[in-house]
Amino acid sequence: MSKVKKKVKTIKINVDKCNGCRACEVICASFHAAPKYSSNNPARARIRLIRDPIKDIFVPVYAGEYVAAECAGRDKYVIDGKEYSECDFCRASCPSRDVFREPDSGLPLKCDMCEDDPSLKEPMCVQWCLADALTYEEREEEVEEDAKLSDMELGLKALVDKYGWQKLADGVARLTEKG
Amino acid sequence: MRYAETGYNLEIDLSRGNIERIETDPGLAQRFLGGLGTNAKILWDRVPPEVEPYSTDNLLIFGAGLLTGTPAPGANRTIVSSFSPQTKLMAYSMMGGFFAPELKHAGYDKVIISGRSPELVYLWINNDKVELRDARHLRGKGTLETADLIRQELKEPNAQVAAIGLAGENRVYFASIEQGRSSASRLGIGGVMGDKRLKAIAVRGTKDVNIAHPAEFMEYCNEVLKYIKFREKNPLGMVPPILAGLGSPQEMRLHDEEWHTTNFAWGNARRRRKDFWTDEVEKNWTETSEGVRQRFLSCYNCPLSCGASVAYPGVPKYMMKCYSKLTYTMAAMSDLDFGFRINSRAQEYGVDGFTTPQTIAFALELYEAGILTDQEMSGMPSDSEERFFWLLERIVRREGIGDVLANGTYWAAQEIGRGAEEYAHNNIKKHEQLPLKLGMLNPIYFLMYSTGEKINITQIEGQFPQAPFAKREEREEFVKDWIQVPEEKFKQYFLEWEPRGDNSIPYYPSVEATCEIVDWMEKMHYLDDSTGMCAGLSSFPLKPAYHIHNLASIISAATGLDLDEAGLAQAAKRNRTLLRAINVRRGLRRADERPPEDHWKHRFPELETTLLDEYYKFKGWNDQGIPTRECLNDLGLDYVGEDLEQRGILSNEQSKKEG
């Protein structure tokens, strides 16, 4: 694979500034509703706030890749005297928890940096985080060219992992007959 | 499809353990909006006036506001309504935090609780799965601890939990319902929850809340956020820091407490300490606050972060609400440090942060005066702070004298007798007020105090400055961008309001202007309590983000209702009048509408009579403060009028005359 120049979009997360409001979840879910803003449901957000105000744990986590199986072990981190589970930082849409999966279908969710046409100045969660816990940054990087899975392919992959090829093929066949 | 609302209520009969999901009438939102309005409608329809607050027939309603669960910033209120054990009138207390949005996402606008469970239980709402679960192992547990234990046993870290503590279980008349950084504290609804033997409600929801006109609605939301940002960068000048910004008072952020400590009375609402605030106090208190403050905290979808988590060495961590850090401090004539220390305990027990310190200070005053004896107070420590802790323990357990004090100052004084009534001097309608003792009667405040159905000034006031600014130039500056006024004339009222001379209190603003100002402020609160909007962004601060001119469009865009400004004002009036009717049916009359005798040093009986007369007329009420038949019919509340007539509260003849 060849190297290409790529604009890398990053969001800097300053957990010290987070006030736990979950506006990032609200706006992400609304923005991705179809039609846009037609509904709100933080359970569909591609960002989740891991929140435990008494332990002072506030970690906004972005939805990353779908994984078929959960990790074998669960490590713990102690930072500034606060104990975090490894999952508190993990971006995976993983069967061990209900985050980053569509609540009804269970299909994985992934942050797409609010891809839109025309493209946004800043992702929606950054715009709605008035506490400045989320800051948007762009930088150029040289990366390996890589085939990127589309949303549909991601969904399919998840279904395959869940039900196996055969069941899925049967299902598709049945639906085709009906349709 | 229903927009903004879910269209379903949960009916929980605790006596029979019955759970039902009931579809609601889609026409109700147009008439009563939601939240407080529809709560009141249910209470009118289903709880007759003879029903005692602590009885199986009383209802306890957790209602989400109409806009709650939509992305409208700050629309996160749960409106808890019932009948108050203390006032015997309708009680409604709002809480922010995260509960109501979660309830909406679970698919319900309200949880309506009736009956009484044979054993202590909690309610677990997980989308369509709703169950009552044994809570005997949670008996006596603190509010935050209960929430934690429930989340653990359900393995549901994202469940939102509203719980009562020991005070609620023991049916203290000022027990609160606590939910993370928020609580519904006033008027004893935690006691009603305890009477129903319901320890907590846990809710988790993952369903959509729909928006009728998405693009338009989002534009309004973005405008609101833009304005919030603007105000954060540009606090209002001309007023003390505590009044300069948006949000609930920023009690954990600001250290300048001159305004509270010198204007509010200390002890049992007795002593002004006008020279209390010094550089040294400011320095010490700043250190105390910064030392214990862990992090600023916001409610659901609101950037204002008015609360904070508190880590005071040696006591369990908790979240501070509003002004409680000073209510205990000042009642005990003590130091801020004490306020932070005792709040941890008070919140675990779940008690109201206004009434509790006042009741304790009241008891100590009775003791000083020899009315409460050594025998009744036997075992009490000698140190003032320790006495507060000691009495708090007695009250929440209803032990000894605590059993009497647990009913609040009014009922305690009645029971103690021996002249104790004189010491319960700071009540309206049997409910403890902010400890304010001022000089000259303010006509605006006179009406709000007298007639407010919430019986709590902070939930009636707002919008119009509390006092005139000294200089005309300042007033001119203030009115320049005052877009929130319903009409231009309000600017004029303020411009001409002077600290001294002809245009000063008590005879200015004029009676007519006073009625209009009070009506405006009250209207905004009724709208907030029906939409679930936080007063901190709307009815409470000066120049708020939401106001009478943008709310109708926002509500219409979210719900698809056809509401203009006039329609919205009418809905607010309907809700307000219905609440009045509910209380009138329970016996509320003009004689009850009096601020404490010592609230102002200078009183004006004639003026006060005129103010009440005119305000009642302005509202469409008769001289007893009872809505007339005509007023009720205009609002489509004919059935309310009929009921009041049948009960002889409104006489047919009188109605004919006025109708």
Ligand code: SF4
């Ligand atoms: S919007 Fe910002 S402050 Fe609010 S929860 Fe998200 S990251 Fe935290």
Ligand code: SF4
């Ligand atoms: S960048 Fe966009 S898609 Fe990603 S979490 Fe934020 S709002 Fe959601």
Ligand code: SF4
């Ligand atoms: S203004 Fe304050 S109290 Fe109101 S919703 Fe926002 S954070 Fe909560």
